[in-house]
Amino acid sequence: MTVATSEHASFDSGSVFLTGLRKFFGIFGMINRRLLFSGCMLVLVVGFGVLGPIILGRDNPMKTVGGLYDPPSATLWLGSDNFGRDVFTQLMHGTRTSLIIGVIAGLEAILIGLLIGTMAGYLGGIVEEVLMAFTNVVITIPSIVILILLSIAISTRSIFAMGLIIGLTSWPWTARAVRAQTSSLRTREHVDIARLSGAGTLSLIIWEILPYMLSYVVMAFVLQLNTGILQEAALSMLGLGPSNTISLGQMLHWALLWESVRTGAWWGFVPPALFLTLIAFSLLLLQASVDEILNPRLRKR
Amino acid sequence: MTRFHSYLMNKILWFALAFCIALTLNFLLPRLIPGNPVDVIVSEMTTGGALSSEAAKGVYTAYIAEFGLDKPMHEQFLRYMGNLARGDLGISFARSPARVQTLIAQALPWTIALQLPAILTGWTLGNLLGVLTAYRKGVLDRGVFPIFMFISSMPYYCLAIILLYLFAVHFTIFPVAGGYSFAMTPAPTWEFFRSAAEHYVLPFSSLVLIFIGGQSVGMRAMSIYELDADYVRYSRSLGVADNRIIAYIFRNAMLPQITGLALAIGSMVSGALITEIVFSYPGIGSLLFGSIRQNDYPVIQGITLLIMIGVLIANFLVDIAYGFIDPRIRARTIGER
Numbered sequence: 001m002t003v004a005t006s007e008h009a010s011f012d013s014g015s016v017f018l019t020g021l022r023k024f025f026g027i028f029g030m031i032n033r034r035l036l037f038s039g040c041m042l043v044l045v046v047g048f049g050v051l052g053p054i055i056l057g058r059d060n061p062m063k064t065v066g067g068l069y070d071p072p073s074a075t076l077w078l079g080s081d082n083f084g085r086d087v088f089t090q091l092m093h094g095t096r097t098s099l100i101i102g103v104i105a106g107l108e109a110i111l112i113g114l115l116i117g118t119m120a121g122y123l124g125g126i127v128e129e130v131l132m133a134f135t136n137v138v139i140t141i142p143s144i145v146i147l148i149l150l151s152i153a154i155s156t157r158s159i160f161a162m163g164l165i166i167g168l169t170s171w172p173w174t175a176r177a178v179r180a181q182t183s184s185l186r187t188r189e190h191v192d193i194a195r196l197s198g199a200g201t202l203s204l205i206i207w208e209i210l211p212y213m214l215s216y217v218v219m220a221f222v223l224q225l226n227t228g229i230l231q232e233a234a235l236s237m238l239g240l241g242p243s244n245t246i247s248l249g250q251m252l253h254w255a256l257l258w259e260s261v262r263t264g265a266w267w268g269f270v271p272p273a274l275f276l277t278l279i280a281f282s283l284l285l286l287q288a289s290v291d292e293i294l295n296p297r298l299r300k301r
Numbered sequence: 302m303t304r305f306h307s308y309l310m311n312k313i314l315w316f317a318l319a320f321c322i323a324l325t326l327n328f329l330l331p332r333l334i335p336g337n338p339v340d341v342i343v344s345e346m347t348t349g350g351a352l353s354s355e356a357a358k359g360v361y362t363a364y365i366a367e368f369g370l371d372k373p374m375h376e377q378f379l380r381y382m383g384n385l386a387r388g389d390l391g392i393s394f395a396r397s398p399a400r401v402q403t404l405i406a407q408a409l410p411w412t413i414a415l416q417l418p419a420i421l422t423g424w425t426l427g428n429l430l431g432v433l434t435a436y437r438k439g440v441l442d443r444g445v446f447p448i449f450m451f452i453s454s455m456p457y458y459c460l461a462i463i464l465l466y467l468f469a470v471h472f473t474i475f476p477v478a479g480g481y482s483f484a485m486t487p488a489p490t491w492e493f494f495r496s497a498a499e500h501y502v503l504p505f506s507s508l509v510l511i512f513i514g515g516q517s518v519g520m521r522a523m524s525i526y527e528l529d530a531d532y533v534r535y536s537r538s539l540g541v542a543d544n545r546i547i548a549y550i551f552r553n554a555m556l557p558q559i560t561g562l563a564l565a566i567g568s569m570v571s572g573a574l575i576t577e578i579v580f581s582y583p584g585i586g587s588l589l590f591g592s593i594r595q596n597d598y599p600v601i602q603g604i605t606l607l608i609m610i611g612v613l614i615a616n617f618l619v620d621i622a623y624g625f626i627d628p629r630i631r632a633r634t635i636g637e638r
Binding site: 133136137140141142144145146148149150152153155230233234237238239240252256261262264266269270273274276277280281284285 | 315331465589598609
C-alpha cells in the first residue's frame, strides 16, 4: 500500500460514490422484461393516483353523485359506492392516499433502520449490544398488535399519522441488515484510510459506508413501501384506517361493511382489490428484477 | 449441558423482557386515548337511545369501578396484572356482563379450526411444489409455479374477496357468510357439520392457496441455492450417491421451512383476521372487527394479548429448537462469540 494522503482519500471516497451511482444507474442499461413490466405498471398506478384527479378535475372523492351502488354508466365510469360516491374518483384518490402512506412508512422505516443499524454496526461495543437488543425485542412483538393498539390510542388519524405509525413497526429488519453490512464495511481499507486522514464519524458513515449500501437501501425501501401499503389496507379493513379520507383499504372496508360483495356490486370491491394486487405484485417483481441485476450471483440462473 | 442451560436462561430472560414490554404496551396504549374510554362508550349508548340517563349513570359508575379507572395509574397496572395472573381479562364494554375470556373462548376454536389445517396443508403442498419445481424443471416450473408466485404476492384478503364473489355470489356454489347456517345453533348433529363444512371451503381455500404460494417460492429458492452449494459439488465429485446428496440438501433447505411453520402456527390468530371478516366467519377476526366498531377496548386488549402470547411462545420454541438442531448456533452460544 502507498501512503494515503488526505487528497488521495477524498478522491477515493468520491470515486466510490460515483461507482455506487454508476452501478445503480447502470441498471437502465440492463432492463429486462420483468423490470420493464413492473416499472410501467408502477408509473401507470402513480400517474393514475397523482395526476388523474388533476387532469380529470375530480377533486372531491367524498361528494355524493348517485344512489346506493349505482352500476357503471357513462358518467359514473365505475358506478357509485354505498354512500353514492363516484368509485372512479375514489379509486384515484384512494390510490394516492395508499401510496403516500406507503412512502411515509417506507421512508421512516429506512431512516430509523439506517440510523440504528449504522450506529450499532459502526460504534460496536455496548452501543451495539443495547441497540440490537432493542431491535430484537421490537422484532419479537408482532407488528399487528402495536399497529392496533397505537391506532385505537389515536382517535383521529391523519394520513401522515397512519404513515408514521406503520413505519414505526417495520424498521427492525432493515436495522439488522444494515448493522451486519456496516460492521463488515467498517474494517475495509478505504474506511481506515479516510479515518486516518481525519474524517469525522458522521462523514465517514455518509461518504464511506452508505454508498456501498445504496442498492440494498433502495431494495429495502421498495419492500417497505409494499409492506406499508398492505399494512394500511389491513388496518383500514379492521376499521382503523385514516379518518375522513379515502384509501384503497377504506374502499374495501366500506364495501365489506355495506355488503357490496354479497349484493353483487362488483364495482365496489373489484377495483380497489385489483389495484392493491397490482401494486403489490409490481413492487415485488421490481424488487426481484432489480435485485437480479445488482446481484450477479442471481443473474446466472 | 450447563452451557446449554445458560443459553436457555439467556433466552428465557429475553423473552420475559419482551413479554413485559408487550404487556406494558397492551396496558398503556388504550389508556392514552384522550378522555375516559368509558365516557365514549356511555355517551354512544345514550345517543343511540339504548339507555336512559339514569341507567347510563349506573353503567358509568359500574364500569369505572370495574376498571378501577378512578385509581392512580400504578394501582391500575397492579390490578391489571393481578387479574391477568388469574386469567381474568375483565368485562366487555359492549356485551356486558359477558367476560372477555368467555367471548374469546367462543371465537378461538373457529379460528384454530380454520387456520391450523390451512397452515399444515399449505405448508406440505407448498414445500412439495417448491422442491419439485427446483429439481424437475419443465411444465411444473414454467406453468404451475408462476401462477402460485402471482398468488403469493397477492394480499390474502384480496384473494378471499375474489373467491367469495366468484364462488358464492356469481356462481352460487357455496354459502356467502358465516361459519354455519344462520338457521342453526351449534350442535353435534350431522346437519350442523354438513353446514359448517360448506361454509368452510372458501375461507379455507383462500388461506391454503396463499400459503402454498409463499411456501413454494421460499422452498424453491432454498433448494436451488443448496443445489448450487460447494458441498453438493464436492460430494458429487467424490461419488456420493444421489439419494444421500438429496437428503443433505433436504435437511438444509427444510430448516428455515420448519421455522416458518412454527412461526405461522404461533401467529395463527392474527394470520386470518381479515379472511374471517370477509367471510363473516365467527372467529377472532370477526370478534375484533365488532369490538373495534363498538370501541370495546377490553376485548381488543384481550385479543392483542392473545396474539402476542402466541407469537412470543412460537419464537421462543424456535430459538430453543435451533439451539438443539443448528450446529452453528450451538457452537456460537457455547464457544466464542
